[in-house]
Amino acid sequence: MQRLEGSSNNGKLEGCDKIMRSLKLRNREDWKPTYDGGDEVEMNARLVRQKTGTLRCQRTVGLRTSWLYELIQEDQGRVVYWEMLGQVTTDTSMSGTTQNTTRTAAVASLSQLPQERNEPEKEAETLPSPPCSPSAVPPREGNTVVVTPVSASVSCFYLPQGAPVPRSTAVGQVIARIEATFANFKEQRATIHDMGKVSKACGCPLYWKAALFHGAGGETTGFISASSLVDTWNKLSLSCFDESSKFVYLLAKRGAAYLEQEDFTLLLQDIVDSHPGLTFLKDAPEFHSRYITTAIQRIFYTVNRSWTGRITASELRRSNFLQTLSLLEGEDDINQITDYFSYEHFYVIYCKFWELDTDHNLSIDRRDLARYNYHASSERIIERLFSGAVTRGTSAQREGRMSYAEFVWFLISEEDKRSPTSIEYWFRCMDLDGDGVLSMYELEHFYEEQHDRLEAMGFEPLPFHDLLCQMLDLVKPQQPGKITLRDLKRCGMAHVFFDTFFSLEKYLEHEQKDPFAIHKEVDRNGQELSDWDRFAAEEYDVLVAEDSESEHPDERPSEGDLECEQLEVALETGKKMEKLVKSELAA
CATH class of the missing domain: 1.10.238.10 (EF-hand)
Structure with a gap:
């Protein structure tokens, strides 16, 4: 058993420095070695000396604290052994012994620690983690203890751009398909009308074509080239790892990590121009902006749960917008998709x-x-x-x-x-x-x-x-x-x-009715209709009936029509309430 040089704090800290080097934690900024209690000294990280001589390496992620190592020393500064600890979720105080932990110990002599070298250190890719068996201390052979290194990566809990995935050959395959698709275009340039084929070459849903066109800079020039889209796709693949983050990256303004209302205009204009269920709107361009405004407000009403006026990738993940957008490709009747686009x-x-x-x-x-x-x-x-x-x-x-x-x-x-x-x-x-x-x-x-x-x-x-x-x-x-x-x-x-x-x-x-009575109506897919879907369907039928009645004034509905009777009752009640309000205003 080798002693630390000297009995002062400097000698102990020098020994601790060697220990931290051996555990590959010396240059990790997010791991802080600490002595429990006592006098404070500074050496690359905060070290606190305690009479019990305990050294812990602590990492805090949010409200959770991981205590990974405990190095126990004698009063004279001699390292006896270091011990690996489990995670502490209930008690993260620095007092005495660690509570509510699953301990596993690995004993090592200071003589086993690697000697210092003048060559630069390399930062470790992984950190040692506790062995599987609790309270297992390796057997000693005289003054020598056998230590089995164990490595594990520390998981990240917040992934705003999706879980990272290793860059594979799939990106190269997409780029090859993009280049092959652009080879068939005149001058190898694509307009917004050509983006359907490009979207499929990228493996995206059909109505992502406006987002791809915008992301590659087509909105300013009126067209995009293969090189601009390939450059955009390379950047996209390096920083965005799921559909939500990719969609925001493509459609948002440069440098923005969120979508504002005007960012959806190009996407919805493309849907108006190209979806078979909206072909009749081509003859009524004055209604394009009304429809786009309605769709944008419905999107933000449902998706933007934070009320900020900015839709983030996290909010997109929690919504059904991207799934609904994908459904447009396979449904010619846009009224069957009641969310957002009907x-x-x-x-x-x-x-x-x-x-x-x-x-x-x-x-x-x-x-x-x-x-x-x-x-x-x-x-x-x-x-x-x-x-x-x-x-x-x-x-x-x-x-x-x-x-x-x-x-x-x-x-x-x-x-x-x-x-x-x-x-x-x-x-x-x-x-x-x-x-x-x-x-x-x-x-x-x-x-x-x-x-x-x-x-x-x-x-x-x-x-x-x-x-x-x-x-x-x-x-x-x-x-x-x-x-x-x-x-x-x-x-x-x-x-x-x-x-x-x-x-x-x-x-x-x-x-007039039991508020707890359950009466469910379902659509053609067996899903329960919301109050809004039910109201919109009923009001649309009424409006169509009024339009047909105005076109054929001589035709009258049958007396036994229940819906017409209910409509007349509602109109009578409404007129009575309108008279009441007028009398109040006059008073």
């Missing part, structure tokens, strides 16, 4: 907006929005909509106007209050002070108007205290008297909660 959904949204926008300047004010669904929404919630609580621009606050893009968010949120974005949308509106909690004062503020309107229509409304008891039983908040966003998402009855406070017609519908 023309029928766009038709319903735009017609609803057109009815309210009387001057047709693509913006509406408070009075225009109040007329939606025959004044079903309360004046107080409309006031909050124009306060900037859920609108991104400043026009709603400064000019008192709501744009078409903002109306898309309103309509989807109004007709489907079960989705996460809709719950957040209305929670922001009701949270008057912005403290993240709906207080009893805020609930009473919105119910007061609802109470007065019910009385004016001849109904006997519940007193606020009784209604509050019902709502608390419905939501079951974790903190008494405080309703949070998490409470509303967890309870599954957020749509009933919101309608109770500011949507009169739907509140009356809920009062």
